[in-house]
Amino acid sequence: MLALTERPEVISFAGGLPAPELFDLxxxxxxxxxxxxxxxxxxxxxxxxxxxxxxxxxxxxxxxxxxxxxxxxxxxxxxxxxxxxxxxxxxxxxxxxxxxxxxxxxxxxxxxxxxxxxxxxxxxxxxxxxxxxxxxxxxxxxxxxxxxxxxxxxxxxxxxxxxxxxxxxxxxxxxxxxxxxxxxxxxxxxxxxxxxxxxxxxxxxxxxxxxxxxxxxxxxxxxxxxxxxxxxxxxxxxxxxxxxxxxxxxxxxxxxxxxGRGEPALDRIRSAYAERRDTMLDVLPSVLPAGSTWNRPDGGMFVWVRLPEGMDAAASLGAALAQDVAYVPGASFFSGPPDERTLRLSFTTYPPASIREGLSRLGTAWGAGG
Amino acid sequence: MLALTERPEVISFAGGLPAPELFDLxxxxxxxxxxxxxxxxxxxxxxxxxxxxxxxxxxxxxxxxxxxxxxxxxxxxxxxxxxxxxxxxxxxxxxxxxxxxxxxxxxxxxxxxxxxxxxxxxxxxxxxxxxxxxxxxxxxxxxxxxxxxxxxxxxxxxxxxxxxxxxxxxxxxxxxxxxxxxxxxxxxxxxxxxxxxxxxxxxxxxxxxxxxxxxxxxxxxxxxxxxxxxxxxxxxxxxxxxxxxxxxxxxxxxxxxxxGRGEPALDRIRSAYAERRDTMLDVLPSVLPAGSTWNRPDGGMFVWVRLPEGMDAAASLGAALAQDVAYVPGASFFSGPPDERTLRLSFTTYPPASIREGLSRLGTAWGAGG
CATH class of the missing domain: 3.40.640.10 (Type I PLP-dependent aspartate aminotransferase-like (Major domain))
Known part of the structure; x- marks a missing residue:
């Protein structure tokens, strides 16, 4: 599965990677x-x-x-x-x-x-x-x-x-x-x-x-x-x-x-990630299946999604990968019985246009339009 | 004891530190x-x-x-x-x-x-x-x-x-x-x-x-x-x-x-350390108590000394430190009953003149002349 998410054509919301173009090289x-x-x-x-x-x-x-x-x-x-x-x-x-x-x-x-x-x-x-x-x-x-x-x-x-x-x-x-x-x-x-x-x-x-x-x-x-x-x-x-x-x-x-270079560099990172978060939150309503819920985090790298009753995030990953988009099913983050409807989306790795494109693929995969 | 060996006036044969002036900075x-x-x-x-x-x-x-x-x-x-x-x-x-x-x-x-x-x-x-x-x-x-x-x-x-x-x-x-x-x-x-x-x-x-x-x-x-x-x-x-x-x-x-810079840099390190080893081996006979033995290593950083019958390397360290010279008693390197007569001398940290000076202090400390 990891090999599938790492194909270069895949837009992966699975990783937790910082955006390298924002590093103060x-x-x-x-x-x-x-x-x-x-x-x-x-x-x-x-x-x-x-x-x-x-x-x-x-x-x-x-x-x-x-x-x-x-x-x-x-x-x-x-x-x-x-x-x-x-x-x-x-x-x-x-x-x-x-x-x-x-x-x-x-x-x-x-x-x-x-x-x-x-x-x-x-x-x-x-x-x-x-x-x-x-x-x-x-x-x-x-x-x-x-x-x-x-x-x-x-x-x-x-x-x-x-x-x-x-x-x-x-x-x-x-x-x-x-x-x-x-x-x-x-x-x-x-x-x-x-x-x-x-x-x-x-x-x-x-x-x-x-x-x-x-x-x-x-x-x-x-x-x-x-x-x-x-x-x-x-x-x-x-x-x-x-x-x-x-x-x-x-x-x-x-x-x-x-x-003193760290603060302005961190400001650039924060501005860019805020825009990426907002892009993701703007697009999610139009691509997730009806009945899905998700949060609006004040920071960090992740949005947590819960699919509607009857859907399983792990079982639904295959359809997403077929459209070249990836995420992490939430089940692996549970120490006890998992909530199989959950999944994690990272919004930091890609610029807004790629986030739109990736989420649109997710919509296609799950037939939610886009 | 560590604090004593780290005073700047001490010539310490105790450490296992490479010589920083030989790093290819x-x-x-x-x-x-x-x-x-x-x-x-x-x-x-x-x-x-x-x-x-x-x-x-x-x-x-x-x-x-x-x-x-x-x-x-x-x-x-x-x-x-x-x-x-x-x-x-x-x-x-x-x-x-x-x-x-x-x-x-x-x-x-x-x-x-x-x-x-x-x-x-x-x-x-x-x-x-x-x-x-x-x-x-x-x-x-x-x-x-x-x-x-x-x-x-x-x-x-x-x-x-x-x-x-x-x-x-x-x-x-x-x-x-x-x-x-x-x-x-x-x-x-x-x-x-x-x-x-x-x-x-x-x-x-x-x-x-x-x-x-x-x-x-x-x-x-x-x-x-x-x-x-x-x-x-x-x-x-x-x-x-x-x-x-x-x-x-x-x-x-x-x-x-x-x-390709590594090989010439390593050659310089080897030449310098060889000279330091040779200096130590040249001087040891005149500063160690009669009946001491030691080896002649083909490389590395250490010479291993065994003091004569009746001497204890840990007990003898105080006299050495009083002369501003240090070494490691061998006992701590044993998993079983230690040989209390042994000690470790590192020859890599100092240039030859300091090795001579440090060993001469050891001779003074132990009354072996110099």
Whole structure:
């Protein structure tokens, strides 16, 4: 199936790829060139990460309203590594952890690999089922609750202020940690920014961040904002994992952040993605089968669609691929019984004209006109 | 103790750091600049690694006498990650693995973290105890034997041709794998190159390689030369670990290898390190206590010293540090009862004059004249 979606003629809404034409190639190249003027960037470094880079990331958290010291941060080789390190540090085989239902697929795989028992908490357009969270926490004494609070993958959903407060309160009362995964936080196109969960339960929240969506994924730079109690264990796990993240890439990222080129570049990315989201939302009503529903995310990369009663997103993919258009059926994002009517559409990879064309093909495939 | 060895006035033979002034900074910078001309290097990539880089590494193995296809290689974020991925893929808690005694410390830690029971096979100047390897393999049915066959860390020792043949034969007969870790293979200053263990038991040997010692450690690029039976498991473990190694660093490394600048740069490194080794070996007789012994490695970064009867390398470190010179006591490299008289000296970090000065301080510390 993957091979089919990767044919060049296919317009694929399946991937979660940033648009490469929006990368600030010149700015990033200039930063690599600048830091490669001194041999220190080619040497071994410390497992926690470059002090200059940690300082810059900490400064951004603090400016964003969450006071953070460089010493709280551990740089990782992308936030996938952050997930893996936390799984290693926190999960003993047989432990229960809680996730949103549906949930980011690679997180489900990482937790399964670590031997966790995964329990999903219902999450729909009305928000997370907070009573279920409280009940499941009481019942299972989970090690942690994993959440992508802002513009979630796969649904594009965001926990509102009230939910955030209450999730943090439940974690404090029931005594479990929260892993807050925030790769999309800065990709906001409408609505007001919301505080990090760490603001409401500082001792309970571990935050994951990444430059993959805001600078470039090829850099493989993410970080963990740690609490003091897990910091030593996570640092040892990081050292065992790969000694440290590329010294060169860390130095270039720190230089790029200081250069001031990052903000205008991110503004260009946000404007372009906002237009792509709007294009998708404009076209969807005319191409999806009657009775379909979908959300209007304030940011991120994804729209979550639910097909009408009687349709199955996986079974309907063949007809779409026959028209050279692809998406991801939602079933794989569920830890429990899946909602077979759901699917994920990414709106970031293509310019508006291709989004129109791809969605029109979807309409043709499903006989919804266009 | 680490804090003491890192004071700037200390000449430290303790580290295993390449000499930064020998890095080909201009060549590496030119390669980064060249590949950062196209946005593809900033995008997500495949977990197995860049096809161009795998092709170049495969070509080098084949030129070195070990026929290798790009598809056999998985690029890792340094060879520490390779070790970790193999530990994840091969070790179940309680499994026995065999190591050389003494052995590379980070490998011992990685195997312990994976829950392995580690059994050491005596390894001295006369070579590995092959009868013990055969006996322990029969007794413990180990998952694998881990070896640094060429210019070992910590001892600088190398398995000769006969040993290599016999180790491979025992692995085939007793049915265990070999993990062959080769970070120093290309740092040869005298003697003839020896074939990889994989040449003698192709189905049993997994080889780890790295650019850390021959291009630069800051790159964090290594690889695993896999056998077909473990390749899928290792690929999944790599994906879970960090999705993939930095696309930028991989592209730059591939470009650098093709540029032809790598060979002359490596020749300069080898010449400089050979002179440093010779300086150390020239000076050692006049500074070590009477009755000390040491080896004369054909390459790598380390000389292994054994102090005379009655001396303890850890207990003697304080006197050395008081003279602003440092080394690593050998005890930490043993999986079983340590030889307290041993210590490791690195000869790569400093130019000859500093090596003379540092060793002269050691002579002063230990009252051996100078």
């Amino acid at each position: 010149d700015g990033i190249r200039a930063s690599f060139d600048a830091v490669l003027g001194s041999p220190g960037v080619l040497q071994y470094s410390t497992s926690e990460g470059s002090p200059a880079l940690r300082e810059e990331v900490a400064r951004r958290y603090t400016a964003d309203g969450l006071e953070t010291a460089a010493s709280e941060l551990i740089i990782t080789t992308g936030s996938q590594q952050g997930l893996g390190l936390l799984a290693t540090a926190l999960i003993d085989p047989g432990d229960t952890i809680l996730v949103e239902e549906p949930c980011y697929l690679a997180a489900l795989q990482t937790f399964a690999l670590a031997g966790a028992r995964v329990v999903g908490i219902p999450y729909d357009d009305d928000g997370l089922d907070l009573d279920a969270l409280d009940r499941m926490a009481a019942e299972h004494a989970p090690k942690f609750f994993y959440t992508v609070p802002t513009f979630q993958n796969p649904t594009g959903r965001t926990h509102g202020l009230g939910s955030r407060r209450r999730i943090a309160e439940i974690a404090r009362q029931r005594g479990f940690r929260i892993i807050e995964d925030e790769p999309y936080r800065q990709l906001r196109y409408s609505g007001d920014p919301l505080p990090s969960l760490a603001a409401f339960a500082p001792d309970h929240v571990l935050s994951l961040g990444s430059f993959s969506k805001v600078i470039a994924p090829g850099l493989r730079i993410g970080w963990i904002r740690t609490t003091p109690d897990v910091r030593p264990t996570v640092t040892i796990a990081k050292q065992a994992a790969d000694l440290h993240t590329s010294t060169i890439d860390q130095a270039a990222a720190a230089h790029y952040l200081v250069s | 201009d060549g590496i910078r030119a390669s980064f600049d060249a590949v950062l001309g196209s946005p593809g290097v900033l995008q997500y990539s495949t977990s197995e690694g860049s096809p161009a880089l795998r092709e170049e590494v495969a070509r080098r193995y084949t030129a070195d006498g070990l026929e290798t296809a790009a598809s056999e290689l998985i690029i890792t974020t340094g060879s520490q990650q390779g070790l970790g991925l193999l530990a994840t893929a091969l070790i179940d808690p309680g499994d026995t693995i065999l190591v050389e005694e003494p052995c590379y410390l980070a490998a011992l830690q990685t195997f312990a973290l994976a829950g392995a029971r580690v059994v050491g096979i005596p390894y001295d100047d006369d070579g590995l105890d092959l009868d013990a390897l055969d006996r322990m393999a029969a007794e413990h049915a180990p998952k694998f034997f881990y070896t640094v066959p060429t210019f070992q860390n910590p001892t600088g020792r190398t398995h000769g041709l006969g040993s290599r043949r016999r180790i491979a034969e025992i692995a085939r007969q007793r049915g265990f794998r070999i993990i062959e870790d080769e970070p120093y293979r290309q740092l040869r200053y005298s003697g003839d190159p020896l074939p990889s263990l994989a040449a003698f038991a192709p189905d049993h040997v997994l080889s780890l390689g790295s650019f850390s010692k021959v291009i630069a450690p800051g790159l964090r690029i290594g690889w695993i030369r896999t056998t077909p039976d473990v390749r899928p498991t290792v690929t999944i473990a790599k994906q879970a670990a960090d999705l993939h190694t930095s696309t930028i660093d991989q592209a730059a490394a591939a470009h650098y290898l093709v540029s």
